[in-house]
Amino acid sequence: MSDIKQKIEEELQEAREVCDIKGGGSPECAAAWDAVEELQAEASHQRQVKPKNSLEMYCDDNPEAAECRIYDD
Numbered sequence: 001m002s003d004i005k006q007k008i009e010e011e012l013q014e015a016r017e018v019c020d021i022k023g024g025g026s027p028e029c030a031a032a033w034d035a036v037e038e039l040q041a042e043a044s045h046q047r048q049v050k051p052k053n054s055l056e057m058y059c060d061d062n063p064e065a066a067e068c069r070i071y072d073d
Contacts, residue, residue: 002041011036 015032022028052060059068 004039004046006038008036008043011039 011032015029015036018032019026019029055067059065061067
């Protein structure tokens with residue numbers, strides 16, 4: 001399991017425990033679920049990031065190369 005998925009599972013468990021102890025309408029419960037939502041949003045963002053192709057990786061290492069020049073219109 002990836003680190004972010006494991007962290008989400010941990011935060012889910014924590015949110016359930018906090019809400020059981022403090023009550024579903026408590027500020028602590030709301031904050032715990034906010035933490036879960038933030039991690040889920042980060043996981044979603046990470047899945048959307050496309051990997052770089054070989055030219056992009058080359059240009060990262062060699063920005064001065066002719067193939068990597070960027071021209072403004």
